[in-house]
Amino acid sequence: GLRFGRAGVAGIGNLLAGVAMIAGAFAPNPMMAIGLISLSVAATMFTLGAMWSTCQDIGGGHVGVVGAAMNTAGQIGAIGGPPAVTYLLARFSDWNAPVLAIGGFFIVGSVCWCFVDPRDKVFD
Numbered sequence: 001g002l003r004f005g006r007a008g009v010a011g012i013g014n015l016l017a018g019v020a021m022i023a024g025a026f027a028p029n030p031m032m033a034i035g036l037i038s039l040s041v042a043a044t045m046f047t048l049g050a051m052w053s054t055c056q057d058i059g060g061g062h063v064g065v066v067g068a069a070m071n072t073a074g075q076i077g078a079i080g081g082p083p084a085v086t087y088l089l090a091r092f093s094d095w096n097a098p099v100l101a102i103g104g105f106f107i108v109g110s111v112c113w114c115f116v117d118p119r120d121k122v123f124d
Contacts, residue, residue, distance in 0.1 A: 002057065002118050002119055003117055003118060003119065005050070006050045006053055006054045006057065006116070006118040007050070007054070007113045007114070007116045007117065007118065008113075009046075009047065009049075009050040010047040010050040010051055010054070010113045010116075011110045011111075011113030011114060012110070013043050013044060013046050013047035013050070014043075014044065014047060014106050014107070014109040014110035014113065015106070015107060015110035016039075016040075016043040017040045017041070017043040017044040017047075017103075017106040018040070018103045018104065018105075018106030018107035018109075018110060019103070019107075020036045020037070020039040020040035020043060020103075021036070021037060021040040021099060021100075021102050021103030021106060022099075022100055022103035022104070022107075023036045024036035024037040024040065024099060024103075025096040025099040025100050025103065026096075037099070040103070040106070044106065051070065052067065053118070054116060054118045055067040055070055057118035057119070057121075058118055058120060058121055058122045059121075059122055059123065060121055060122075060123055061123070062122070062123045065123075066122055077105075084098070084101065085098040088101055
């Protein structure tokens with residue numbers, strides 16, 4: 001159905017991305033860490049179709065407004081990312097800290113998708 005096809009795919013993709021990113025922080029060797037972090041990035045990229053389709057579903061004729069809001073929220077996160085990584089690296093002197101934080105944000109995003117229903121329209 002529409003709900004699982006959108007929110008389920010995005011939620012599972014973000015969950016996989018978070019688990020793989022966190023596992024990458026604890027990988028026993030650099031090659032495994034590269035593989036897990038790459039899997040994390042791939043999993044989040046697989047969610048893009050579901051995310052943009054959800055914008056179309058809930059936005060209807062105003063899909064541009066909903067898509068712009070989603071994109072703006074993502075860019076705010078992108079602006080805050082580098083300072084947050086710098087802070088975590090300085091605070092803990094370990095690259096695992098920002099990697100774990102990124103994995104945690106993916107998992108939070110996965111939980112948030114549990115509350116998204118593409119059948120609910122934002123505009124009537």
